[in-house]
Amino acid sequence: MSQKEKTLTPKLIKKLWLAFILLVFLMGASYIFITGYFANKYSQETTQRLNADIAHHVIAEKFKDASPFLEDGSVNKPLFGDLMHDMMAVNQSIEVYLLNETGEVLYSVVLDHGDKSSIKSVSLTPIEFFIKNKGERFVLGDDPRNIGEQKIFSAAPYSVDGRDGYVYIVLAGKKFEEVSDNLLNQYFTKLGIGATMLTMLFSLIIGLLAIWFLTKNLRLITKTVRKFHDGDLQARIANPENSDIEVFAKSFNEMADSIVGNMDKMQSVDLLRRELIANVSHDLRTPLAILKGYIETLQIKNDTLSEEQKQEYLQITHDNVDKLSNLINQLFEYSKLEAEQVTPVKEPFSITELSHDLIAKFRVIAEKKQIDLQLDNPEENCMVFADVSLVERALQNLIENALKYTQANGKVTLSLQKKGKNVEINITDTGTGIAVNEQPFIFDRYKQVDKSAKKQGYGLGLAIVKKIMDLHDTTITVLSKPKEGSSFIFHLPAYQV
Numbered sequence: 001m002s003q004k005e006k007t008l009t010p011k012l013i014k015k016l017w018l019a020f021i022l023l024v025f026l027m028g029a030s031y032i033f034i035t036g037y038f039a040n041k042y043s044q045e046t047t048q049r050l051n052a053d054i055a056h057h058v059i060a061e062k063f064k065d066a067s068p069f070l071e072d073g074s075v076n077k078p079l080f081g082d083l084m085h086d087m088m089a090v091n092q093s094i095e096v097y098l099l100n101e102t103g104e105v106l107y108s109v110v111l112d113h114g115d116k117s118s119i120k121s122v123s124l125t126p127i128e129f130f131i132k133n134k135g136e137r138f139v140l141g142d143d144p145r146n147i148g149e150q151k152i153f154s155a156a157p158y159s160v161d162g163r164d165g166y167v168y169i170v171l172a173g174k175k176f177e178e179v180s181d182n183l184l185n186q187y188f189t190k191l192g193i194g195a196t197m198l199t200m201l202f203s204l205i206i207g208l209l210a211i212w213f214l215t216k217n218l219r220l221i222t223k224t225v226r227k228f229h230d231g232d233l234q235a236r237i238a239n240p241e242n243s244d245i246e247v248f249a250k251s252f253n254e255m256a257d258s259i260v261g262n263m264d265k266m267q268s269v270d271l272l273r274r275e276l277i278a279n280v281s282h283d284l285r286t287p288l289a290i291l292k293g294y295i296e297t298l299q300i301k302n303d304t305l306s307e308e309q310k311q312e313y314l315q316i317t318h319d320n321v322d323k324l325s326n327l328i329n330q331l332f333e334y335s336k337l338e339a340e341q342v343t344p345v346k347e348p349f350s351i352t353e354l355s356h357d358l359i360a361k362f363r364v365i366a367e368k369k370q371i372d373l374q375l376d377n378p379e380e381n382c383m384v385f386a387d388v389s390l391v392e393r394a395l396q397n398l399i400e401n402a403l404k405y406t407q408a409n410g411k412v413t414l415s416l417q418k419k420g421k422n423v424e425i426n427i428t429d430t431g432t433g434i435a436v437n438e439q440p441f442i443f444d445r446y447k448q449v450d451k452s453a454k455k456q457g458y459g460l461g462l463a464i465v466k467k468i469m470d471l472h473d474t475t476i477t478v479l480s481k482p483k484e485g486s487s488f489i490f491h492l493p494a495y496q497v
């Protein structure tokens with residue numbers, strides 16, 4: 001049971017956890033990187049701001065009594081030696097440089113003057129920027145000891161004995177870097193562990209909450225699916241639009257609806273089939289019984305029957321064989337249409353010509369019954385786009401019915417009329433008409449098995465007509481008044497020549 005209750009598979013849980021661990025490490029690493037970067041910047045900016053005036057101070061204090069240059073123009077090395085040793089004694093991380101006005105390094109204790117490869121001049125742009133902003137804006141300058149490296153500094157201009165230049169003090173010299181690297185490494189380790197632990201903790205909480213929220217909906221859906229699977233066909237996810245996985249919830253509900261719809265359809269088709277079989281066997285039985293009866297009479301009473309009687313019986317047998325074959329043909333046709341085995345082959349043809357042919361064909365029957373059969377065709381030639389043999393079949397059934405249900409001296413009219421993009425076909429008779437309550441069902445005779453009283457036909461003719469209309473994406477309407485007559489009307493798309 002507990003196995004059944006699980007919503008997520010162990011495989012999915014494993015994947016989710018792996019994704020979480022990866023996420024934690026990525027977050028931890030980016031956290032450390034970002035913190036390290038900003039901590040470093042923060043420390044540099046603070047040091048620069050705090051020591052912004054140091055170069056000014058050097059000039060004001062040390063150049064007051066002694067010139068930085070000797071009379072021969074060379075650098076006053078003893079003065080600088082003292083100055084730098086004084087300063088470095090207080091703060092070992094600073095390095096003092098004397099620059100001329102082009103940024104060339106004239107002297108420094110820390111620089112190895114013999115080393116030709118070491119940088120001898122620095123860019124003046126950051127120095128000028130620094131002086132202009134009075135050291136209040138963060139800027140990095142060249143490190144004379146390491147080509148390409150940038151350091152925080154303090155700088156101030158001097159003008160002594162007609163010589164201009166700058167005192168340039170690197171605030172985070174080699175010593176600062178050593179200490180800072182060491183500290184940073186320690187902090188990084190601590191920070192890394194702390195950050196990773198914290199991130200892990202938060203991710204775990206968020207992850208668990210996320211899984212819980214996600215599976216909350218999944219659990220509900222799984223429960224509903226199981227209910228549906230166990231036979232509760234009404235099981236649906238309530239308020240799917242409020243679900244976090246709305247599309248999934250809606251899809252399930254739609255799927256359940258269509259499954260139930262299909263099941264209903266299948267059940268009704270099944271019911272229809274059973275009704276059809278019941279009706280067919282009933283319809284076949286009657287003419288067969290008549291046939292059997294007359295054949296038996298002919299066999300038993302062959303010697304006693306007059307020639308006239310024999311002929312009469314044979315005629316009845318013949319008529320019933322006709323009826324039977326007619327019924328079988330209709331059944332065959334209907335079942336083919338119902339099984340959707342018939343594909344209409346649509347083409348342009350003259351419905352006027354077809355109507356003329358049909359009227360000519362039925363005229364003999366009409367005359368026999370003394371019915372006036374007319375074609376009312378005000379248009380010269382109506383062309384339609386449809387399956388000619390299927391339309392012929394439909395018209396045939398409708399004319400047959402009109403003639404069948406119309407008494408002597410009645411009238412049957414087939415009229416064609418162009419209406420917009422369609423041709424309206426109307427078969428009107430002055431026959432018995434159809435009761436209003438029966439009208440909705442005449443096209444589905446087999447659905448009306450219990451209600452329909454025994455009629456003259458088998459009730460397949462109009463069902464076939466309806467199927468033909470469906471194949472042409474059109475509908476047929478019946479207008480009828482009992483004792484006055486009926487009209488069957490349908491439309492076919494007109495073909496423009």
Ligand code: ADP
Binds near residue numbers: 461463
């Ligand atoms: P049937 O073989 O019984 O004529 P149809 O499917 O052709 O079967 O018609 C179904 C029923 O509709 C008929 O039994 C009849 O009651 C009624 N019907 C059809 N056409 C007409 C009509 N022109 N006038 C009166 N009733 C009609």
